Amino acid sequence: MASTLTKPSPSPVARPVAPRRRTRVLALPEARWALAALVLFLLALPLNLLGAPAWTWAPLFAATYVTGGWEPGWEGLKALKDRTLDVDLLMVVAALGAAAIGQVLDGALLIVIFATSGALEAVATARTADSVRGLLDLAPATATRLLPDGGEESVPAQTLAVGDTILVRPGERVGADGLVLDGQSEVDQATITGEPLPAAKQSGDEVFAGTVNGTGALRVRVERDPSDSVLARIVAMVEEASETKAPTQLFIEKVEQRYSLVMVAATLALFAVPLLLGAALQPTLLRAMTFMIVASPCAVVLATMPPLLSAIANAGRHGVLVKSAVVMERLGQTDAVALDKTGTLTEGTPQLAELCPLPGSGLTEEALLSRAAAAERASEHPLARAIVDAARARGLSLPAADDFASTPGLGVTATVDGHRIQVGAPSRLLDQDARPAAGAASATEPEDAAQETVRQLEENGRTAVVVLADGRPVGLLGIADRLRPDAAEAVAALRTLTGASPVLVTGDNERAAALPAARTGITEVRAGLLPQDKVAAVRELEAAGRKVLVVGDGVNDAPALAAAHTGIAMGKAGSDLALETADAVVVRDELAAIPTVVNLSRSARRLVVQNLAIAGTFIAVLAAWDLFGTLPLPLGVAGHEGSTVLVGLNGLRLLRDAAWDRARLRPDG
Numbered sequence: 001m002a003s004t005l006t007k008p009s010p011s012p013v014a015r016p017v018a019p020r021r022r023t024r025v026l027a028l029p030e031a032r033w034a035l036a037a038l039v040l041f042l043l044a045l046p047l048n049l050l051g052a053p054a055w056t057w058a059p060l061f062a063a064t065y066v067t068g069g070w071e072p073g074w075e076g077l078k079a080l081k082d083r084t085l086d087v088d089l090l091m092v093v094a095a096l097g098a099a100a101i102g103q104v105l106d107g108a109l110l111i112v113i114f115a116t117s118g119a120l121e122a123v124a125t126a127r128t129a130d131s132v133r134g135l136l137d138l139a140p141a142t143a144t145r146l147l148p149d150g151g152e153e154s155v156p157a158q159t160l161a162v163g164d165t166i167l168v169r170p171g172e173r174v175g176a177d178g179l180v181l182d183g184q185s186e187v188d189q190a191t192i193t194g195e196p197l198p199a200a201k202q203s204g205d206e207v208f209a210g211t212v213n214g215t216g217a218l219r220v221r222v223e224r225d226p227s228d229s230v231l232a233r234i235v236a237m238v239e240e241a242s243e244t245k246a247p248t249q250l251f252i253e254k255v256e257q258r259y260s261l262v263m264v265a266a267t268l269a270l271f272a273v274p275l276l277l278g279a280a281l282q283p284t285l286l287r288a289m290t291f292m293i294v295a296s297p298c299a300v301v302l303a304t305m306p307p308l309l310s311a312i313a314n315a316g317r318h319g320v321l322v323k324s325a326v327v328m329e330r331l332g333q334t335d336a337v338a339l340d341k342t343g344t345l346t347e348g349t350p351q352l353a354e355l356c357p358l359p360g361s362g363l364t365e366e367a368l369l370s371r372a373a374a375a376e377r378a379s380e381h382p383l384a385r386a387i388v389d390a391a392r393a394r395g396l397s398l399p400a401a402d403d404f405a406s407t408p409g410l411g412v413t414a415t416v417d418g419h420r421i422q423v424g425a426p427s428r429l430l431d432q433d434a435r436p437a438a439g440a441a442s443a444t445e446p447e448d449a450a451q452e453t454v455r456q457l458e459e460n461g462r463t464a465v466v467v468l469a470d471g472r473p474v475g476l477l478g479i480a481d482r483l484r485p486d487a488a489e490a491v492a493a494l495r496t497l498t499g500a501s502p503v504l505v506t507g508d509n510e511r512a513a514a515l516p517a518a519r520t521g522i523t524e525v526r527a528g529l530l531p532q533d534k535v536a537a538v539r540e541l542e543a544a545g546r547k548v549l550v551v552g553d554g555v556n557d558a559p560a561l562a563a564a565h566t567g568i569a570m571g572k573a574g575s576d577l578a579l580e581t582a583d584a585v586v587v588r589d590e591l592a593a594i595p596t597v598v599n600l601s602r603s604a605r606r607l608v609v610q611n612l613a614i615a616g617t618f619i620a621v622l623a624a625w626d627l628f629g630t631l632p633l634p635l636g637v638a639g640h641e642g643s644t645v646l647v648g649l650n651g652l653r654l655l656r657d658a659a660w661d662r663a664r665l666r667p668d669g
Helices: 029-049 054-081 087-100 104-136 230-243 246-276 281-294 298-317 325-331 341-345 365-376 382-393 446-459 487-498 510-520 531-543 555-563 576-581 593-628 633-655 657-665
Strands: 142-146 152-156 165-168 178-182 185-188 199-201 218-222 320-322 336-339 346-357 401-407 411-416 419-424 463-469 472-483 503-505 524-526 548-552 566-570 584-586
Touching: 029 054, 029 104, 054 087, 054 104, 087 104, 087 281, 246 281, 281 593, 281 633, 298 320, 298 325, 298 593, 298 633, 298 657, 320 325, 320 593, 325 566, 325 593, 336 341, 336 487, 336 531, 341 346, 341 472, 341 503, 341 510, 341 548, 346 365, 346 382, 346 446, 365 382, 365 401, 365 411, 365 419, 365 463, 365 472, 382 463, 382 472, 446 463, 446 472, 472 510, 487 510, 487 593, 503 510, 503 531, 510 524, 531 548, 531 555, 548 555, 548 593, 555 566, 555 576, 584 593, 593 633, 593 657, 633 657
Parallel strands: 336 503, 336 548, 503 524, 548 566, 566 584
Antiparallel strands: 142 152, 142 165, 165 218, 178 218, 185 199, 320 584, 346 472, 401 411, 411 419, 419 463, 463 472
16 A cells, blocks of 8 residues: 555645635626726716716717617516516606606716616625536546556546545645545545544544545445535535525515516506596606606615625725625624634644643643644644644743654654654554543552543643653643633623524534533534535524524534525635635635624614605605606606615615624623
8 A cells, every 4th residue: 555655745734715706707798798888878977067068978978868768678578478567667768757857977976876886786696606606616537446467547536436446646635535445644524524633533433425535455345326415515515595586586576576567557557548538648657767766766776885885895994895785784684693603612723731740740831832742843733733733832842853754553652852743643552441431539650640531631631642651641632722712702792692602513523512501601502514514503493483693614614604585604724615615705714703893783773764765755745746746847856866875875874883882881781
């Protein structure tokens, strides 16, 4: 097997991430047309307002109508063939109607708003597709299949079949889900389980496609068809969860359809009925067009967008990127929160937490750490980096280490100050039969004392690392994934906001999850979860009528982020897929920003309700005036534009930093 170790590992713990394969925004036709319409409108607007001759701005406005309105108008006409009438077509008609009676600027503004909305929707759809393609890139393109005659061949990973045996060299990605037949290594499977540290693998252990092998070589028997691997199921779940949001979109389309039908019917009736009763054509047309203008939803659109966009801008200044106005509105509906552990509740980086020299070793804490760090200095293992970083932080001078060797699953060996130092896992370096029972009398022999210390460290949620000198245990190191400084504050604020304690969902074991949960006040812990288990946990909460917010950072969190009502990714170390799948990203990794942005969303939603009431009142009064009286066109336009300005200014209140401060200081909303 040694002869197969021909490919050096660039880093045994390098996490595979999906390469960024983003569709360029301007590659989308919707975005290009919307940008063209906006530019033309901005060129025409000052000329119109400054009283320039019509020939200077009229062609620009006409071009705005064409560039921004031809596509929704054409799609609306095609929809008419299916006997459906969407609001986009209605807005094009309203804009043309406004232009027909001289309100060219109003119509152009309406065209620009809806062209921009369509472009944003197209961008969101393209980014979702990009994220799924990026996840597929995690799976290796080829795998090394071992032949019955002892040879090997490189084959496409998708052609592997159950029962095949593959060779996974150091640094390679595992080609398929399977069981280890022989070999020892450590595999970084954070993309699947979310575990912060590589997992030791030996004969009989399970490995997953797309995970990264460490420094050892493994022979793996394929147990699942590549199309049914855990990674493939993650892709399917992301797509399925994204599609479950379609009913909300269908509901919106139904509302648009009904509104469109009512508007068209009312406008036609207002035009046709008086004509049938003998009314003059010009005043009747003027009344109908005035109705179309005052009843147009410009104020309604601005009633919703300024508060939400202001909240998005404010959150962005404070390190939270919210991807759309829809997301900002949904965040405020949160009444249940599910938190990932590694990289979310914790920092995701191993840290030295405890130093335990054993009785009779004659070593101080500094001496123990110095020898361990000297032996580990040449290793790239994350635990080794934690030990070396701790020694450097204490200003320790590390002695020279000779004869360094690293054995997958066992640890490292080196000669330090004339002693043979071994640093590694207690399960491999200590005699398991010597482990004392819980509550046993204090151990006196080094082996027994080491086993007792291991038990105590593990009970405290630490990862135990044993240090041997000349084959004799001399001390243990406790490694922990440190809690974020604001974790307890964030959990308390989320509990106040939602009325329930957040749920901790993690791929780590129960013992590793219990300690951070207890320290932050989380009472419900669901540990040992694979990605599909996290999705099941989210759906269980939503089946009880909860609006679930999921917070995570890894590829393994992506299906749950997509399945949840809303999802937030921790951006500093988050995987590309998590960042793309999530509805919002905490760029600065401040967990306390999450309850603040939820509360800010609630403020935005309250302003939306206020603005809708204002806009609805203006529309109702002006439309009724036009229907049952004689509404002068200038007054109708003034009322329409006045309501638009009023709701716009009201929504911009959330741009101020004071709005963020109030949301942080008053987490109870």
